[in-house]
Amino acid sequence: xxxxxxxxxxxxxxxxxxxxxxxxxxxxxxxxxxxxxxxxxxxxxxxxxxxxxxxxxxxxxxxxxxxxxxxxxxxxxxxxxxxxxxxxxxxxxxxxxxxxxxxxxxxxxxxxxxxxxxxxxxxxxxxxxxxxxxxxxxxxxxxxxxxxxxxxxxxxxxxxxxxxxxxxxxxxxxxxxxxxxxxxxxxxxxxxxxxxxxxxxxxxxxxxxxxxxxxxxxxxxxxxxxxxxxxxxxxxxxxxxxxxxxxxxxxxxxxxxxxxxxxxxxxxxxxxxxxxxxxxxxxxxxxxxxxxxxxxxxxxxxxxxxxxxxxxxxxxxxxxxxxxxxxxxxxxxxxxxxxxxxxxxxxxxxxxxxxxxxxxxxxxxxxxxxxxxxxxxxxxxxxxxxxxxxxxxxxxxxxxxxxxxxxxxxxxxxxxxxxxxxxxxxxxxxxxxxxxxxxxxxxxxxxxxxxxxxxxxxxxxxxxxxxxxxxxxxxxxxxxxxxxxxxxxxxxxxxxxxxxxxxxxxxxxxxxxxxxxxxxxxxxxxxxxxxxxxxxxxxxxxxxxxxxxxxxxxxxxxxxxxxxxxxxxxxxxxxxxxxxxxxxxxxxxxxxxxxxxxxxxxxxxxxxxxxxxxxxxxxxxxxxxxxxxxxxxxxxxxxxxxxxxxxxxxxxxxxxxxxxxxxxxxxxxxxxxxxxxxxxxxxxxxxxxxxxxxxxxxxxxxxxxxxxxxxxxxxxxxxxxxxxxxxxxxxxxxxxxxxxxxxxxxxxxxxxxxxxxxxxxxxxxxxxx
RNA sequence: GGUCGCAUAGCUCAGUUGGUAGAGCGCCGCGUUCACAUCGCGGUUGUCACAGGUUCGAGUCCUGUUGCGACCACCA
Numbered sequence: 035x036x037x038x039x040x041x042x043x044x045x046x047x048x049x050x051x052x053x054x055x056x057x058x059x060x061x062x063x064x065x066x067x068x069x070x071x072x073x074x075x076x077x078x079x080x081x082x083x084x085x086x087x088x089x090x091x092x093x094x095x096x097x098x099x100x101x102x103x104x105x106x107x108x109x110x111x112x113x114x115x116x117x118x119x120x121x122x123x124x125x126x127x128x129x130x131x132x133x134x135x136x137x138x139x140x141x142x143x144x145x146x147x148x149x150x151x152x153x154x155x156x157x158x159x160x161x162x163x164x165x166x167x168x169x170x171x172x173x174x175x176x177x178x179x180x181x182x183x184x185x186x187x188x189x190x191x192x193x194x195x196x197x198x199x200x201x202x203x204x205x206x207x208x209x210x211x212x213x214x215x216x217x218x219x220x221x222x223x224x225x226x227x228x229x230x231x232x233x234x235x236x237x238x239x240x241x242x243x244x245x246x247x248x249x250x251x252x253x254x255x256x257x258x259x260x261x262x263x264x265x266x267x268x269x270x271x272x273x274x275x276x277x278x279x280x281x282x283x284x285x286x287x288x289x290x291x292x293x294x295x296x297x298x299x300x301x302x303x304x305x306x307x308x309x310x311x312x313x314x315x316x317x318x319x320x321x322x323x324x325x326x327x328x329x330x331x332x333x334x335x336x337x338x339x340x341x342x343x344x345x346x347x348x349x350x351x352x353x354x355x356x357x358x359x360x361x362x363x364x365x366x367x368x369x370x371x372x373x374x375x376x377x378x379x380x381x382x383x384x385x386x387x388x389x390x391x392x393x394x395x396x397x398x399x400x401x402x403x404x405x406x407x408x409x410x411x412x413x414x415x416x417x418x419x420x421x422x423x424x425x426x427x428x429x430x431x432x433x434x435x436x437x438x439x440x441x442x443x444x445x446x447x448x449x450x451x452x453x454x455x456x457x458x459x460x461x462x463x464x465x466x467x468x469x470x471x472x473x474x475x476x477x478x479x480x481x482x483x484x485x486x487x488x489x490x491x492x493x494x495x496x497x498x499x500x501x502x503x504x505x506x507x508x509x510x511x512x513x514x515x516x517x518x519x520x521x522x523x524x525x526x527x528x529x530x531x532x533x534x535x536x537x538x539x540x541x542x543x544x545x546x547x548x549x550x551x552x553x554x555x556x557x558x559x560x561x562x563x564x565x566x567x568x569x570x571x572x573x574x575x576x577x578x579x580x581x582x583x584x585x586x587x588x589x590x591x592x593x594x595x596x597x598x599x600x601x602x603x604x605x606x607x608x609x610x611x612x613x614x615x616x617x618x619x620x621x622x623x624x625x626x627x628x629x630x631x632x633x634x635x636x637x638x639x640x641x642x643x644x645x646x647x648x649x650x651x652x653x654x655x656x657x658x659x660x661x662x663x664x665x666x667x668x669x670x671x672x673x674x675x676x677x678x679x680x681x682x683x684x685x686x687x688x689x690x691x692x693x694x695x696x697x698x699x700x701x702x703x704x705x706x707x708x709x710x711x712x713x714x715x716x717x718x719x720x721x722x723x724x725x726x727x728x729x730x731x732x733x734x735x736x737x738x739x740x741x742x743x744x745x746x747x748x749x750x751x752x753x754x755x756x757x758x759x760x761x762x763x764x765x766x767x768x769x770x771x772x773x774x775x776x777x778x779x780x781x782x783x784x785x786x787x788x789x790x791x792x793x794x795x796x797x798x799x800x801x802x803x
Numbered sequence: 804g805g806u807c808g809c810a811u812a813g814c815u816c817a818g819u820u821g822g823u824a825g826a827g828c829g830c831c832g833c834g835u836u837c838a839c840a841u842c843g844c845g846g847u848u849g850u851c852a853c854a855g856g857u858u859c860g861a862g863u864c865c866u867g868u869u870g871c872g873a874c875c876a877c878c879a
Contacts (some may be wrong), residue, residue: 045843084835225876232879249879314877373879395874421807428806432875521832525874556873558816594816598808600872603813612829613841666821673826685843692837758857769845 036732040626042515044619046583050720055166057734063110063171066509071107072518074498074548075098075171076527077179079118080153081125084163084590086557086565086603089575093588093594094554094668095522096169100716101663102519103170104739110515111170112501114177115157115782118596119445119490120214125407126152142443142485149444168584168693170427170721170736177495177501180446184636187500187530188446188493189462196450198461199437200541202400203450203458205317208437210390212334214385216441217394218488220434221529223387225376234302235361235367237262240287246279247272247368249301251375252311253361254354256343258283259288260315260324261307265405266292268303282366283342293318306346310391328389350388395439395448395486402537406765415546417537418666419597422553423527429529454480496535496772496775498547516543520550528553547784552666560604568682578608585718587611592668592717614676615721618714621684621707622725628691630704636747637701644690645702646753649744651682658712675714683710686761705744705781712740 041048063070075094078088095111103109126149127137130546137145161173195201195595208217213384228460233253233554236245262279264271271290278287288307296305309319310328321325331337336353338346344360361367371603378387390544407430409415410423412474418421439448451459451467461467468478496504532551539547558564560757566572578587584724589611594601625632640646646669661672683706691699708731715722715735726735 040838042838044839234879251879297879303879305879314879372877373878426805428875529875563870596816598814600809604815607815609841613839616841617839620839620842622838626837667819668820669817677826684839688838689843735833765845771845 037626040619040623040682040725043585044621044721046585046615046720047580049724050168050584052168053734054168057170057719057736058733059738060174061170063113063177066108067514068106068108070515070519071099071102072110072112072515073520073522074501075111075113076521076523076531077114077116077177077494077497078160079121080112080115080178081118081122081159082160084160084167084575086573086575088160088164089167089587090554090557090591090595090601091522091524092164092167092169093591094275094552094666096167096588096719097592097668097716098520098522098663100170100719100736104716104735104737105436105713106739108514110175110511111172112175112177112518113161113169113171113173114163114179114501115160115488116494117153117178117180117445119440119442119487120216120218120586122149123442123444124214126685128771131189137738139186145443155547155669161492165181168577168581168588179490179497183484184493185446185498186462187496187505188507189449191496192488192492192536193444193449193460193462194542195397201395202398203393203395205391205393206396206435206437207389207391208394209315209380209387209436210332210380210392211380211383211385212332213385213390214334214380214442217392217437217439218380218382218387219437219491222381223378224381224432224742225378227374227376230373230375230377232301232371232373233358233361233367234371235282235575236282236366236368237306239274239290240278240280242277243276246274246290246304247302248304248306249371250306252308252354253374254313254336254345255308255329255358257284257286257345258307258308258310258327259306259328260319260327261288261322262304263291263296263307263318264295264303265296265298266294268296268298270303270339274536282361282364283344284340291322292372305584307727311389313389316389326391327545330390332390332392333538334388369736394437395488395493397438399433399436399537402541403433403533404531405540406536409536409540409550409761411545413444415548415588416550417551421598422528422551425525426528426533431531433533436489438492439484439486440738441486441487443485443487445490446493447485448484448488450484452484491530491534491547492714494531495538496542497540499543500537504542518548520552520685521548522552522554524556525553526556536581550666555597555601557601557603560602562600562602573603573605578605580679581614582608585615589615589672589718593666593672597667597669598661614680615718616677618718618721619725621679621688622729624688625703626729628700628703629709630700632704632708632731634701635769636705636706637698638747640698640700640702640747640749641732642696642702643750643753644687644694645696645699646749647757648682648687648702648706649747649749650751650754652709652744653676656680656709656713656744672717677718679710679714684705707742710733712738 063421074090076093099111101111130148132138184725192201208219209223211218223320230251232249232251234246234247234249235253238245248262255676264275265795274290275292278288279290280287294315296303298621305353307315307318307324309324309326311330327340329337329340334346334350336348336350344359348356357685358367380387381386382621407427410426417426449460449462451471453459453471455476457474459467461470468481471481499512499516502511503510539545559573561570563571586608590608593611594603640649653792655674658674659671662668663674687703691703708726711722711726712735723734726732732738
């Protein structure tokens with residue numbers, strides 16, 4: 035490696051790209067049979083582009099991977115992309131519609147084909163951005179949740195779970211998105227508080243002049259009422275129990291029943307029970323054997339059955355208005371009460387979610403959760419920071435069946451075939467399903483395949499072992515790398531992904547998927563606001579990288595990764611990091627100017643107090659970083675990098691070097707600076723590699739861990755202490771001079787003490803003060 | 804309603820085992836003779852949210868209060 039003169043200014047744009055491509059071949063795992071270190075990269079959505087949250091999570095993972103690779107581990111960072119069922123189908127559908135395609139007119143196969151086309155064309159954008167950030171993943175090993183092998187694995191897992199009774203089909207109330215026309219899981223809805231109205235509405239009691247007044251926020255569902263319920267001990271209504279109430283305009287009566295679920299204080303104390311459109315009402319209905327009467331269809335309109343003519347086929351919100359004006363006209367609205375309540379909205383579509391009764395596939399999450407809870411309780415999978423273990427356990431212990439079928443086309447089609455007689459065949463392929471059906475006397479033509487696809491998170495849940503080779507139990511990666519070392523992700527993904535990977539992994543691999551789970555912070559804007567497109571406060575990491583360099587962004591994100599606190603990211607923070615990196619650059623320039631030797635070996639015994647002191651500080655620095663990495667304290671690590679370079683190396687050592695010319699010091703300075711570059715490399719890979727090359731040290735620091743010879747060299751601990759004291763005194767002298775002027779007695783006394791210091795410190799003292 | 808965080812300098816935040824309150828930014832002063840003004844040297848800035856308790860000693864441990872935030876659940 036030949037040295038070259040460093041530019042006067044640090045200009046990351048000039049070399050980052052080039053450094054990346056020249057080191058890329060070295061990102062592959064070495065597969066030498068040594069100790070492995072593996073990280074699964076959370077697969078970004080195929081539709082995604084890099085946002086600051088990604089930048090943070092990838093920076094942390096890349097630091098870990100580079101560090102372990104440098105330290106001789108067989109390191110694998112398994113990358114990939116997620117097909118992101120609903121999100122992707124939405125994006126492509128929108129694009130097609132915008133270009134004038136009538137979505138309702140194209141077939142399932144055509145749409146799937148279009149999405150593949152889109153994926154091949156645009157699905158790789160985020161990988162390019164990951165590369166700009168410096169992510170050192172072996173991209174040729176990258177997986178896609180819809181690639182052939184992955185699909186086969188998903189189907190295999192589904193069939194296995196089904197045959198074990200851990201997946202079942204049932205008619206239940208599910209969260210239905212009327213815009214996307216699919217079921218979604220509990221996690222895919224977000225509840226939003228808003229102002230609403232509670233209408234008190236009279237139902238006439240049959241064969242009487244009395245009325246019963248119910249309170250509801252959703253009057254339009256009254257046509258699905260199956261009862262009016264009161265609390266058994268509510269004296270106000272005892273006389274009505276067992277009577278029948280007439281539903282307005284419906285020509286239908288419902289009984290007044292009692293149930294302890296009813297809250298006497300709430301509303302009027304009378305609850306209209308609508309099993310088809312409310313989870314609690316469904317439960318009440320089940321207890322009392324009530325009919326389940328649907329009045330809303332899958333697109334969010336009133337049905338044509340069960341609903342009076344003037345509301346048939348009308349959109350729910352409009353139907354509500356119409357009905358209310360008619361009820362008011364007829365004097366049935368007793369009271370309008372303003373309340374705040376929370377409404378469920380679809381995460382993706384933004385429309386109100388309707389609980390609807392439909393046939394769906396469910397995973398028996400409760401059964402799977404048992405092992406996933408126990409493994410964590412036994413400490414086989416550890417959370418960092420530890421507090422997140424409570425979030426995980428709490429959710430796992432109260433888990434409900436997971437609805438995994440989606441009424442869309444982009445995803446893994448459920449391997450279930452239905453016979454015309456209602457029989458179900460769940461098999462890995464069509465041929466087997468047909469064979470099984472024929473055994474039961476059902477011909478091929480009488481079989482239809484379930485059109486639904488699986489929830490995207492179902493395949494994501496299998497990510498840890500499928501990417502490593504499952505279902506081939508002998509796959510080398512599966513044998514040597516499972517369980518993986520650590521999963522790095524945000525807390526919002528604990529339920530969606532971490533918990534489900536734990537469940538599936540324990541079922542199929544009998545072991546936890548990773549030893550550690552590192553939960554990182556959420557990034558907010560500089561004033562602490564959550565970033566969102568609608569607020570317009572989204573910071574684009576690409577912009578920051580363009581302006582300050584990828585290293586500056588990485589350093590900033592690591593620096594601000596304080597456990598348990600959100601990151602308030604502003605441009606200024608990145609600028610400060612850039613300034614620090616410039617400082618490193620200039621330190622290198624100085625050493626180059628001084629014709630420092632970068633490649634010579636350390637002498638067995640270091641002479642010179644300051645030289646000894648520097649070596650001692652370097653050792654501590656190295657040990658600190660090791661500990662920081664072990665404890666996932668990237669904030670401490672970057673602080674250590676900063677203070678070593680600035681306070682220790684530049685502000686004292688280099689300054690002393692200027693005053694006290696010493697050939698030994700040049701050797702030490704070169705050696706220590708190179709060690710500094712190696713140790714810092716995982717955090718700021720581009721600039722450290724660039725400097726190592728320019729100074730003629732090596733082609734890349736990617737594989738070069740800290741030199742252990744630094745640890746072997748014998749140094750005097752007394753020297754370290756002595757120089758520390760000297761520096762302390764130096765501060766006092768400077769301070770005294772600044773505030774009191776040169777003539778002050780205190781200053782002179784301090785100066786005297788300083789000058790009496792032995793060896794080269796004396797020399798330095800005379801000139802530095 | 805349940806759970807979990809957070810509160811330290813003007814701002815953003817460190818403070819690891821209980822032992823003299825810190826950094827960066829900002830601000831003020833000084834400084835461009837051999838890296839760096841994207842810099843250096845020095846200075847300024849505190850009721851550690853509040854109230855109790857444990858302790859020789861509490862920013863740190865315990866109890867309570869207030870404020871802010873997040874998540875989960877429910878809502879007639």
